Amino acid sequence: MFMGEYKHNIDTKGRIIVPAKFRTDLGDSFVITRGLDQCLFAYPMEEWRVIENKLKKLPLTKKDARAFTRFFFSGAVECEVDKQGRINIPASLRKYAVLDKACAVIGVSNRVEFWSETNWNTYVEESEDSFAEIAENMMDIDF
Structure with missing residues (x-):
């Protein structure tokens, strides 16, 4: 299981330390x-x-399923x-996630996420304000 938050810089060649x-x-x-949310998984x-x-089982006839599968797999490396x-993150992924210098690398259960530090800080600030409401909604899905 992945958990925790780490701050690392990405260099000009697109390399970043993995905690x-x-x-x-x-x-x-x-x-x-x-x-x-404009991060990398x-x-x-x-x-x-x-x-x-799981994604292979999605119906090819559903537009949203095709779109999500394309989005998810076309960016995968x-x-x-x-x-x-360190790992080297391709330019197209760095551009998508706006990774240019300061980054947050976070553990989220079964995955690691790479965020620009600015986007991560904004996300945390916005989420903190609604955390109680989010938690309440989670109770509806048997959390």
Whole structure:
């Protein structure tokens, strides 16, 4: 399980350190792709296969299913951690998530998310104001 929040800088070549606590569970090779809320999602290979199998079962006749699958898979790349504990994030993914310098790397249960620090701070500020309401709504789905 991934949890915690870490601050790291992305360099001009698109390299960022993956926190040591995350590297063990992500493995030497993992998948990173466009996520929701303008961040990137990173999944260990085993978890990626589970998601891939679920998405394969979506009906091809549903427009939203096709759109989500295209969005999710077209941005996906396999990353390998170098000897310094860094990965290289492709330019298209850096542009999508606005990763240019200061970044937040967070653990979210079965995945790791990469955020621009500015976007993460904004998201946290906006979410804090409505956290009680969000929690109340979660009770409706048997949380």
